[in-house]
Amino acid sequence: MYLTQGLHRAVQQQPDEVMTICGDRRRTFAEVADRVSRFAGALRELGVGESDRVAILAQNSDRYIEYLLAVPWAGAVLNPANTRWSPTEIAYSLIDSDSRVLLVDDAFAETLPVLRELSPCLTTVIHIGDGPAPVDALSYEDLIAAAQPVPDVRRGGAELAGLFYTGGTTGVPKGVMLSHDNLGTSWLGGRASGSLVAQGGRTLHVAPLFHIACLTSWGATLMAGGSHVILPSFDPVTTMTAVQAQQVTDVLLVPTMIQLLVDHPRVAEYDLTSLRSLLYGASPIHKAVLERAMAALPGARFVQAYGMTELAPIATLLTPADHERGLLHSAGRAAPHAEVRIVDPGGVEVQRGTVGEIAVRGGHVMLGYWGKAEETSQALRDGWMHTGDGGYLDGEGYLYIVDRIKDMIVSGGENVYSVEVENALSQHPAVAQCAVIGVPDAKWGERVHAVVVLRSGASVTADELREQAKKFIAGYKAPRSVEFVDTLPISGAGKVLKRVLRATHWGSVDRQVS
Structure with missing residues (x-):
């Protein structure tokens, strides 16, 4: 299997059908394939060899999609940079991966002087924006116009397809090595479930393409x-x-x-009835939000995917039928290509209903972490990817996520999983968003602390929220303290950065558990 496979098939079967729609630009499959082969030729002329890493720092565009195809066409390796990172963090990923070529658009052109200074490995910058190319940057369109098309090397299988750096929510970013087979297995497994994109549909890419979840939506649509x-x-x-x-x-x-x-005041003004499928994932969703979404988009079939970058990324799927059954707290069952089990700290599978670490096995499991053998051996044990997520399986094999294991709060000797508390708080009509963390407490070791964003014009007290939570969860799980903020810190992947929230409470404490 190789990443460009779907493009070749489409050119053979429907060359004149529209493949990309970006602003006023529409391009057919045949046109995209021609541009991809030419840009691959340009990369070769610039000295990009097999297995070399080619990075991109850009917002979504049709040129971003061409990059995703042209780099493997040339036999090189993808390295999409997180657009929410600081220049220092981006430079880290460039240096760590030894990426010498970087594609950049208008939105990030201003960062080039800093990136060049911080990244001595960077030798070539290619501008893929619509404005004039920055100084010392090559024009993407000029390269395509001048280059000769080259044959697709069709490098695939177990060969490295891309480095996908983790979002940094748990420490120093790691380059996740995913092969062509890893990605293709996840895409095909998702499609085999009957729950991902339909044949010949029209997919909207609005989540960032650097993120593995959006890349999966793109890959499944391509296939x-x-x-x-x-x-x-x-x-x-x-x-x-x-x-x-x-x-x-x-x-x-x-x-x-x-x-x-779904909470936008103008949502009723738009005709959204063409939507047949809404795939969501990347972070937990609260039941109240999901119910509002299903009511606002009654014609759409909802699908939840649970996974992680290291799993390329799909591990489980909660299908439309599962949603109709009301299993909204579940993350679904193992996808067709995956095997899922719950293990104790020693890696031994636990009984159904028992909380432990989620472990996953299959052809979609990463090759490892780039240049980090120790971290790889810790994550990949006996063929299983140990996710660091806590959960349990019920009698039908449905997975329930309770928390990141590191996020578990131990208060007065009792385990509290933040997702439970967040789900309870989100039921209150005044709550727009919330995040629950453990903070140091002289009496309890840790106490349950809620950080809450209120809806515009709404008001509620900490005591009222505490009583709200007690309607749904045990009293000891209810937050003992509440903090009201205007916004929550969000990563580029759409996840709440709990480490940022914790930092204000733990200060110089050596560890963030008690």
Whole structure:
């Protein structure tokens, strides 16, 4: 299996069908294939060899999709940079991966002087924006116009396809090595479930393409011969406008995006009935938000995917039928390509209903972490990827996520899982968003602490929220303290950065558990 396989098949079967829609630009499969082969030729002329890493720092665009195809076409390795990172963090990923070529668009052109200074490995910058190319940067369109097309090397299988750096929510970023087979297995497994994108549909890419979840939506659509509608970034109004104007059938949204969309005051003004499938994942979603989304988009089939970058990324799927059964707290069952089990600290499988660490096995499991043998051996043991997530399986094999294991709060000797508390608090009509963490407490060791964002114009007291939580969970799990903030810190992947929230409470304490 190789990443460009879907493009070759589409050119053979539907060359004149529209493949990409980005602003006013529409390109057919045949046109995209020609541009991809030419850009691959340009990369070769620039000295990019087999297995060399080629990075990109850009918002979503049709040129970003061409990059995803041209780099493997040339036999090189993808390295999509996180657009939410600081220049120092981006430079770290460039240096760590020894990426010598970087594609950059207009939104990030201003960062080039700093990146060049911080990244001595960087020798070539290619501008993929619509404006003039920055000084010392090559024009993407000029390269394509001048280059000769080259044959696809069709490098695939177990060969390295890309380095995908983790979001940094748990420490120093690690380059996750994913092969062509890793990615293709996850895409095909998702499609085999019948829950991902439909054949010949039209998928909207509004989540960042550097993120493995959006890349999966792209890959599954490519294999299904579908079209790609691309927006630079997420905004509720532009997203709804694109769905209506382009008759989008499939979309991937992270939970924070879903909430912003369905709670938008103008949501009723748009015709969103073309949506057939809404895939969500990347972070937990609260039941109250999901119920509002299902009510606002009654024609869409909801699918939840649980996984991680190291799993390319799908491990389990909660299908539309599962949603109709009301299993909204579950992350679903093992996808067709995956095997899932719950293990104790020694790696031994535990009984059903017992909380432990989620371990996953299959052809989608990463090759390892780039240049980090010790971390790789800790994560990959006996063929199983140990996720660091805590959960349990019920009698039917449905997975329930209770927390990141590191996020478990031990208060007065009792284990408290933050997702339970967050779900309870989110039921209150005044709560827009919330995150629960453990903070140091002289009496209890740790206490349950809630950080809450209120809806516009709403008000509620800490005591009222505590009583709200007690309606749904045991009293000892209810937050003993509440902090009201305007916004929560969010990573580029749409996850709440709990380490940032913890830092304000733990200060110089050596460890963030008691």
